[in-house]
Amino acid sequence: MSTKLDQLSSWLKERKITEVECLISDLTGIARGKIAPTNKFLDEKGMRLPESVLLQTVTGDYVEDDVYYELLDPADIDMVCRPDESAVFLVPWAIEPTAMVIHDTFDKLGNPIDLSPRNILKKVLKMYADKGWKPIVAPEMEFYLTKRSDDPDYPLQAPIGRSGRAETGRQSFSIDAANEFDPLFEDMYDWCEAQELDLDTLIHEEGPAQMEINFRHGEALHLADQITVFKRTMREAALKHNVAATFMAKPITDEPGSAMHLHQSVVDLETGKNIFSNDDGSMSELFLNHIGGLQKFIPEVLPLFAPNVNSFRRFLPDTSAPVNVEWGEENRTVGLRVPDSNPQNRRVENRLAGADANPYLAIAASLLCGYIGMVDGLKPSAQVKGRAYERRNLRLPLTIEDALERMGNCKALEKYLGQRFIDAYVAVKRAEHENYKRVISSWEREFLLFSV
Structure with missing residues (x-):
């Protein structure tokens, strides 16, 4: 030490x-x-x-x-x-x-405090290490830039960019729309580089002045730390340029919500091989078990992904957020998307966490659900081909009250994380x-x- x-x-x-x-x-x-x-x-x-x-x-x-x-x-x-x-x-x-x-x-005896979010993630990572596994994660953080306002009753508005006009309409993936805030993002990237944050790409999302920052894949605890630092950094960069940055899950009525998409895979600690793929490149049984665990337990631990009453506004009908734990390859209408990749990079993308979630707890919960699936040999449902928004067989609790009730009664969560943490969080x-x-x-x- x-x-x-x-x-x-x-x-x-x-x-x-x-x-x-x-x-x-x-x-x-x-x-x-x-x-x-x-x-x-x-x-x-x-x-x-x-x-x-x-x-x-x-x-x-x-x-x-x-x-x-x-x-x-x-x-x-x-x-x-x-x-x-x-x-x-x-x-x-x-x-x-x-x-x-x-x-x-x-505590004073040197034992980790079991209410600490960072300790919760470390506990889950030790479960993986004890099996000879190491999770790899790659978060994607969505957020809005808005005009600054001192009146919480006043609806948020899109900020004025370099053109002198506020954004209107849908500008998904627009380079010009992202460039409206170049001075702000130049500061943000300079600051993140000074902090050695592993940022990858900047994307303009669907909503007005809604952006997404992708992180390069890496070790789960380090990336949870980086998200914590990035959120502070992004807010500070926005304030410097007289706008606000918000990671609320649903800050603006009738506009898309903001998610924290979590790409996750698992490698063997000795070989470095992705255990989600067989030698012939096909999906492994452990990969399917991991998805099965996510499907079974995400509805039980949903408050760790959707922690606020505002979080559940992302899950309203006719939004761009999936309200299910269906899975499918290259399908953004399911809660659990499997991106097209080579066998070594095979992963599942958990699209359910909101940008407002505590990154330590959201990553811990997502990895824990998959871990239980692997150790218990859980089978997933058949994967979805086509649109899954209207599917109701594997839907989520739709209110914070229902979600907290289910989490408080989840015996699997009690077994792995302890009743004291569950009681405190709820x-x-x-x-x-x-x-x-x-x-x-x-x-x-x-x-x-x-x-x-």
């Missing part, structure tokens, strides 16, 4: 870093932590945070007291947060030379939903005010 910390110290000193953002991810994916002068950071070799940070809702509130004290020590004790020297990134938009360091969380999301239900919407005022 001391050698690793020495390497981290050298990295910070070589770059003349004066401040360190020490952060962890809460259940929502919000970066929480402390900002410390570099000397203090190196002296303390970590930080302490109340364990209750992991039970905060997206509004900053906490779960009900009876649940809170059942899950946490009534004394509101601290957890020990230790820096991961492999998760250190520059903060290129900061005025002073600054780095952000992602931390892992432990409690946080239920507390958020109760908060949401207290707000009177503009729809209610528009159609009910003088009509009922």
